[in-house]
Amino acid sequence: MKLVVSSPPHWRVKLRESNIHRDFIIALLPALIFAVYTYGMFAVRVISLAAAAALLSDVLIRKLFRKPATFTDGSALLIGLLFGLLMPPGVPYWVVIIGAFLCIFIGKEIFGGLGSSPLNPVLVGWTIIAISWPAYVNFSLSTAHYNLGLDFQYPLIMLKNGGAGFVSDFRLIDLLLGKQVGGMGAAAVLFLLAGGLYLLLRRVVTWEIPLSFAAGVLIMSGIFWAANSEVYANPLFHLLTGNVMIGIFFLSTDYSSSPFNKWSMVAFGLGCGFLTVIFRAWGIEPDGVIFAILIMNLFTPLLDKLKKQPRPLQVSYMEKR
Amino acid sequence: MMTAWRIAKYVTKKNKRFIWLYSRKNLTRRWAWTISNAPFNTAMYWPIGAIKIMKGQELLLKCETKEIADAPQPAEVLLPLRDFDIKKDKKKLKEDLPVKTGQQLKPGFFSTVTGTIKGFGPLTPAVAEPIYLRIAVSDSEEIDPLLQAEPDFLEQEPQALLEKLNRANLGFCEELQPVDTVVVSAVDEEPLIMVYGQLLRENKERVFAGLRLLKHLTSAQKVVLAVPQPLYSFVSGAAADGIEVHSVVPRYPNGLPEILIRDMAAAYNVDSHLFLNVEKLLAAAAALTDGKPFSHKVVTVIDKQGAGNYRVRIGTPLAELLKDRRIKDNDKVIIGGPFRGSTCFDLSMPVTAATDCIYIQDENEVAFFHNNQCLNCGRCVRACPVDLDVNLLGRYAEFAIFDQCLEMDLKNCIECGLCAYVCPSGRSLVQLLRLAKSEGEKLESELEKEAVNVLEDKQEENKEEKDGERLS
Ligand code: SF4
Ligand code: SF4
Numbered sequence: 003m004k005l006v007v008s009s010p011p012h013w014r015v016k017l018r019e020s021n022i023h024r025d026f027i028i029a030l031l032p033a034l035i036f037a038v039y040t041y042g043m044f045a046v047r048v049i050s051l052a053a054a055a056a057l058l059s060d061v062l063i064r065k066l067f068r069k070p071a072t073f074t075d076g077s078a079l080l081i082g083l084l085f086g087l088l089m090p091p092g093v094p095y096w097v098v099i100i101g102a103f104l105c106i107f108i109g110k111e112i113f114g115g116l117g118s119s120p121l122n123p124v125l126v127g128w129t130i131i132a133i134s135w136p137a138y139v140n141f142s143l144s145t146a147h148y149n150l151g152l153d154f155q156y157p158l159i160m161l162k163n164g165g166a167g168f169v170s171d172f173r174l175i176d177l178l179l180g181k182q183v184g185g186m187g188a189a190a191v192l193f194l195l196a197g198g199l200y201l202l203l204r205r206v207v208t209w210e211i212p213l214s215f216a217a218g219v220l221i222m223s224g225i226f227w228a229a230n231s232e233v234y235a236n237p238l239f240h241l242l243t244g245n246v247m248i249g250i251f252f253l254s255t256d257y258s259s260s261p262f263n264k265w266s267m268v269a270f271g272l273g274c275g276f277l278t279v280i281f282r283a284w285g286i287e288p289d290g291v292i293f294a295i296l297i298m299n300l301f302t303p304l305l306d307k308l309k310k311q312p313r314p315l316q317v318s319y320m321e322k323r
Numbered sequence: 324m325m326t327a328w329r330i331a332k333y334v335t336k337k338n339k340r341f342i343w344l345y346s347r348k349n350l351t352r353r354w355a356w357t358i359s360n361a362p363f364n365t366a367m368y369w370p371i372g373a374i375k376i377m378k379g380q381e382l383l384l385k386c387e388t389k390e391i392a393d394a395p396q397p398a399e400v401l402l403p404l405r406d407f408d409i410k411k412d413k414k415k416l417k418e419d420l421p422v423k424t425g426q427q428l429k430p431g432f433f434s435t436v437t438g439t440i441k442g443f444g445p446l447t448p449a450v451a452e453p454i455y456l457r458i459a460v461s462d463s464e465e466i467d468p469l470l471q472a473e474p475d476f477l478e479q480e481p482q483a484l485l486e487k488l489n490r491a492n493l494g495f496c497e498e499l500q501p502v503d504t505v506v507v508s509a510v511d512e513e514p515l516i517m518v519y520g521q522l523l524r525e526n527k528e529r530v531f532a533g534l535r536l537l538k539h540l541t542s543a544q545k546v547v548l549a550v551p552q553p554l555y556s557f558v559s560g561a562a563a564d565g566i567e568v569h570s571v572v573p574r575y576p577n578g579l580p581e582i583l584i585r586d587m588a589a590a591y592n593v594d595s596h597l598f599l600n601v602e603k604l605l606a607a608a609a610a611l612t613d614g615k616p617f618s619h620k621v622v623t624v625i626d627k628q629g630a631g632n633y634r635v636r637i638g639t640p641l642a643e644l645l646k647d648r649r650i651k652d653n654d655k656v657i658i659g660g661p662f663r664g665s666t667c668f669d670l671s672m673p674v675t676a677a678t679d680c681i682y683i684q685d686e687n688e689v690a691f692f693h694n695n696q697c698l699n700c701g702r703c704v705r706a707c708p709v710d711l712d713v714n715l716l717g718r719y720a721e722f723a724i725f726d727q728c729l730e731m732d733l734k735n736c737i738e739c740g741l742c743a744y745v746c747p748s749g750r751s752l753v754q755l756l757r758l759a760k761s762e763g764e765k766l767e768s769e770l771e772k773e774a775v776n777v778l779e780d781k782q783e784e785n786k787e788e789k790d791g792e793r794l795s
Pocket of ligand 1: 703706707708709710711713735736737738739740741742743752753756
């Protein structure tokens with residue numbers, strides 16, 4: 003009789019890496035649908051272009067590097083979708099293609115592929131684009147010719163230019179429902195929240211980073227607001243605008259670039275939240291989420307030392323086993 | 324309504340017995356049952372399964388009652404020989420030599436049956452080691468006359484008692500060392516195993532007699548009996564004069580000796596300890612009160628049809644024990660639990676004194692591990708009971724950087740298997756860590772040798788220098 007022989011363990015959870023990426027993509031669906039509903043074919047064009055470019059560059063680069071193809075695990079697709087959702091609808095096609103390529107190439111593959119990137123790949127691509135061609139990712143310009151039925155501009159630019167008085171007209175409920183100018187998916191706060199709760203429920207993402215990120219934003223902006231409520235906006239405004247919600251659930255929780263021990267995650271989330279608000283208050287860019295996450299990514303190896311260190315175990319005697 | 328029908332169809336397709344499910348009320352009840360009893364694995368697929376994942380159903384130690392049945396007497400037993408020396412042993416253990424149960428055949432090696440020696444043999448022609456001694460079993464049982472009942476054992480000298488215990492095949496060490504705590508565990512080591520809990524249920528009085536014996540034997544201040552939480556109220560009343568009962572959450576790594584001791588160390592001020600499981604304790608008690616050697620082992624046998632507890636003669640070939648279980652090609656027969664057990668390659672392998680469980684895994688339940696890339700998700704680090712950085716260790720081992728592994732406390736790893744169990748990428752982490760351990764040991768011994776050589780060289784140099792000085 004031929005029996006199967008192997009080393010232990012003999013059980014394995016059914017969770018697979020492709021399931022994880024599939025769950026992330028499922029969680030993004032509400033925001034995707036919202037983007038298509040609001041911006042129509044423009045959203046379809048940008049997002050599908052980003053996804054296709056990411057997948058294609060993943061295949062090509064791995065072929066070039068003579069590594070086994072991994073596009074079926076869904077990580078390239080996820081990166082493409084997230085990159086597309088961060089873009090404004092009017093962005094030209096070549097910017098999307100270059101951006102998605104940079105995400106995969108510089109963000110992911112150069113460091114050795116999935117799980118090895120020290121920085122979130124999506125944010126690497128986005129940052130290169132935002133620094134090289136700032137005009138195309140400027141929300142006010144590129145969304146100007148869409149009639150959203152809104153008179154407002156990008157809320158964070160208004161905050162930057164005019165202080166809290168300018169943004170007091172925004173109703174929080176409108177912000178929550180996504181009636182604001184911003185990245186196509188990033189503005190869909192409520193839908194992102196639904197997706198994020200799905201991720202939490204599936205335990206793909208643990209509660210520490212999202213919760214502490216939100217707490218960090220609220221605490222820091224609360225301090226600013228308490229200090230001077232005429233210049234600085236109220237905490238909830240900060241939580242509901244810009245890329246905060248997509249950052250909380252989808253960008254800061256990227257496995258390879260975020261810590262994974264309990265208290266390290268809490269520290270990481272708090273740091274992201276604090277830096278976001280500080281960048282918004284004192285930085286040049288209107289939104290600081292992406293830079294905050296990138297900077298905290300650099301601290302990840304250090305933060306991961308915040309855990310119980312192994313101690314030697316006692317040895318027993320008398321029984322030979 | 325449509326969906327209800329579909330669910331009903333699905334459920335009935337899965338288990339045809341439950342046709343009565345079509346009525347709607349029963350359907351919900353049945354559905355709830357399916358959800359609450361679905362194994363951890365399948366639960367992962369459903370959103371509602373998330374609640375399961377938090378509890379980790381699969382990791383729970385089953386504290387069920389399972390009567391222990393006597394397994395039939397085998398026709399032949401195989402006993403693994405330690406320190407095999409072909410010339411000496413062949414002279415001493417001749418063929419057709421009659422042996423009695425509990426008879427010492429060579430130092431530290433005892434017969435577990437009455438019968439005649441049938442010679443030595445490797446298991447299969449392909450495997451030279453380990454070497455087994457074959458003994459044909461005879462119908463009547465005779466116990467070695469050297470073993471006698473000692474009803475008044477509490478009045479005897481500890482060292483003399485220890486010798487008597489060792490004569491009964493208990494395999495304790497030769498000399499007593501002072502310890503402050505004796506820990507006896509009635510917590511089964513792994514899920515699926517139901518041996519120790521059941522033994523405690525059936526032999527409560529005996530267990531406490533054994534605890535008193537241990538207290539006398541080691542003159543420790545405390546004797547602690549660790550029991551799973553569901554059994555705590557059953558035994559806690561009997562705790563008295565220096566014998567304490569400790570309740571353990573019945574969840575997987577908590578029953579492993581190393582983890583058990585570590586968790587108890589703070590609560591009971593454990594400095595040096597002696598660890599025994601309930602079965603060894605009962606065997607020790609039986610050896611003194613009844614004069615019986617340790618010749619039977621309780622084994623849980625589990626397969627798809629269900630579980631059963633059997634009292635098996637040590638040395639029984641698995642093929643005889645598993646006679647009425649269906650085993651096909653490509654199944655896995657695991658000796659031990661699902662996390663730490665080793666696999667059996669030939670069914671003529673025997674039950675040994677350390678076999679707690681035989682787990683027959685069906686062909687389509689076999690878990691596969693690959694050399695996939697690590698996602699850095701950290702699940703392994705969070706799962707590791709001894710707080711190792713398993714993601715890094717796995718990578719270092721993969722790329723043969725073993726000295727770094729040693730620096731990261733690799734030796735603390737107790738090979739519990741939880742890291743590989745939770746890894747979504749399916750990395751064979753335990754295998755990698757074992758490789759790193761053995762390579763690391765080689766590396767260390769080499770380093771030691773080198774250090775000794777360098778020291779000797781230096782001493783020689785010093786000598787030469789001194790000689791040179793003297794000469795000049
Ligand atoms: S087998 Fe894995 S989880 Fe268990 S102690 Fe070793 S490293 Fe930790
Ligand atoms: S569980 Fe697996 S994929 Fe996750 S960090 Fe550990 S080794 Fe890597």
